[in-house]
Amino acid sequence: MSPTMTEATVVTLKIDDREISARSDQTVLEVAWENDVFVPALCHYEGLGDVGACRLCLVEIKGSPKLTPACAIKVVQDMEVITLSERLQKYRRSIIELLFAERNHICSVCVSNGHCELQWLAQKLGVDHIRYPYLYPKVSVDASHERFALDHNRCILCARCVRACDEVEGAHVWDLLGRGVDTRLISDLGTPWGESETCTTCGKCVHICPTGALFEKGKSVAEMVHARPRFAAMARVRNNSGR
Amino acid sequence: MAKARIATVWLDGCSGCHMSFLDLDERLLAVAEQAELVYSPLVDFKTFPDEVDVTLVEGAVASEEDLHKIKKIRAHTKTLIAFGDCAVTANVPSMRNLVGKKAVLQHAYFELATLDPQIPTLVVPPLLDRVRPVHDVVKVDVFLPGCPPSADTIFAALVELLAGRMPDVPALTRFGK
Numbered sequence: 013m014s015p016t017m018t019e020a021t022v023v024t025l026k027i028d029d030r031e032i033s034a035r036s037d038q039t040v041l042e043v044a045w046e047n048d049v050f051v052p053a054l055c056h057y058e059g060l061g062d063v064g065a066c067r068l069c070l071v072e073i074k075g076s077p078k079l080t081p082a083c084a085i086k087v088v089q090d091m092e093v094i095t096l097s098e099r100l101q102k103y104r105r106s107i108i109e110l111l112f113a114e115r116n117h118i119c120s121v122c123v124s125n126g127h128c129e130l131q132w133l134a135q136k137l138g139v140d141h142i143r144y145p146y147l148y149p150k151v152s153v154d155a156s157h158e159r160f161a162l163d164h165n166r167c168i169l170c171a172r173c174v175r176a177c178d179e180v181e182g183a184h185v186w187d188l189l190g191r192g193v194d195t196r197l198i199s200d201l202g203t204p205w206g207e208s209e210t211c212t213t214c215g216k217c218v219h220i221c222p223t224g225a226l227f228e229k230g231k232s233v234a235e236m237v238h239a240r241p242r243f244a245a246m247a248r249v250r251n252n253s254g255r
Numbered sequence: 256m257a258k259a260r261i262a263t264v265w266l267d268g269c270s271g272c273h274m275s276f277l278d279l280d281e282r283l284l285a286v287a288e289q290a291e292l293v294y295s296p297l298v299d300f301k302t303f304p305d306e307v308d309v310t311l312v313e314g315a316v317a318s319e320e321d322l323h324k325i326k327k328i329r330a331h332t333k334t335l336i337a338f339g340d341c342a343v344t345a346n347v348p349s350m351r352n353l354v355g356k357k358a359v360l361q362h363a364y365f366e367l368a369t370l371d372p373q374i375p376t377l378v379v380p381p382l383l384d385r386v387r388p389v390h391d392v393v394k395v396d397v398f399l400p401g402c403p404p405s406a407d408t409i410f411a412a413l414v415e416l417l418a419g420r421m422p423d424v425p426a427l428t429r430f431g432k
Contacts, residue, residue: 135428
């Protein structure tokens with residue numbers, strides 16, 4: 013049991029003018045989701061550490077002129093959070109559009125068509141076209157692994173796979189190399205996935221990928237259905253904690 | 256009241272969106288009561304008319320001919336609909352943007368040709384350097400994603416537009432659907 017958990021107290025806050033009580037060690041995003049308040053997110057995954065990579069969970073906190081990622085801020089007493097405003101929706105849509113423009117997301121021929129969080133969020137947020145010019149980067153597909161493949165065309169750099177492999181499986185196969193639009197997901201410091209000495213072939217990375225970037229070989233268009241492992245439940249069992 | 260004048264055009268796409276349009280089946284009769292199809296691959300008019308109320312554009316803009324057509328269509332259309340993923344996102348045709356026009360022509364007309372390999376310069380329109388979504392070239396009024404958009408989606412959108420309302424597109428369809 014971590015020290016923060018023993019010190020947690022109960023706080024009350026407002027989310028969209030609704031009184032909500034929460035534990036002081038919870039993030040705004042956790043509390044919002046627990047109370048069925050829709051806040052979009054692609055890099056957050058229950059049971060993994062948060063990194064604030066996708067910026068989709070930006071919310072307004074009363075008293076602050078800045079937008080704050082809900083996954084990166086803990087709740088405090090009397091906090092007032094706004095999760096839905098024209099300003100937030102505008103930024104959320106822009107982020108989704110930029111993700112589509114940055115790689116080659118051809119939904120109609122993607123293994124994850126119909127099972128993709130990026131595609132689903134685009135529809136949910138009303139993105140029906142991309143206003144930014146597509147970059148069409150020439151990126152590769154690593155199909156060297158016996159059972160899985162990595163398609164950089166579909167990667168949104170959420171780093172869920174990096175964290176699942178490191179924090180849950182304990183193998184730390186994945187890392188991100190480079191910066192900005194040149195960032196690439198790499199295995200074992202840049203060797204082909206199939207030659208990885210650390211990969212245990214557990215498939216956790218594949219099943220938490222929000223898009224079709226990591227998939228099981230042999231899956232065709234729209235066939236890659238993610239199993240969505242329950243890391244939080246696994247952690248609870250492992251720690252035998254009450255959470 | 257005069258019937259609305261609608262048109263459909265087929266740029267760089269697979270015709271799947273037009274097939275889905277035909278899947279309206281008996282609902283085509285309901286559309287025909289309110290609208291007249293004045294130009295389409297499905298009818299035999301040779302030139303795009305001067306005044307069209309609603310034009311459904313299937314396909315991305317990939318060739319000089321597509322570019323010429325879409326500009327003319329825009330100039331004579333009140334409500335222009337990017338119809339399906341190729342028109343909305345450039346979709347599968349845009350995959351050639353990763354390797355470039357030259358590599359595509361080289362592959363199609365030299366590597367795969369066994370007799371008299373050459374790049375055609377007559378009849379076949381020259382390709383643009385990049386395949387572009389329709390809104391990258393002209394103003395688009397309604398985006399109807401889908402690969403293809405279902406007949407239900409097309410019908411619901413047409414009903415709204417013919418009644419003078421904007422359809423709630425995200426409630427009907429999405430990319431890849």
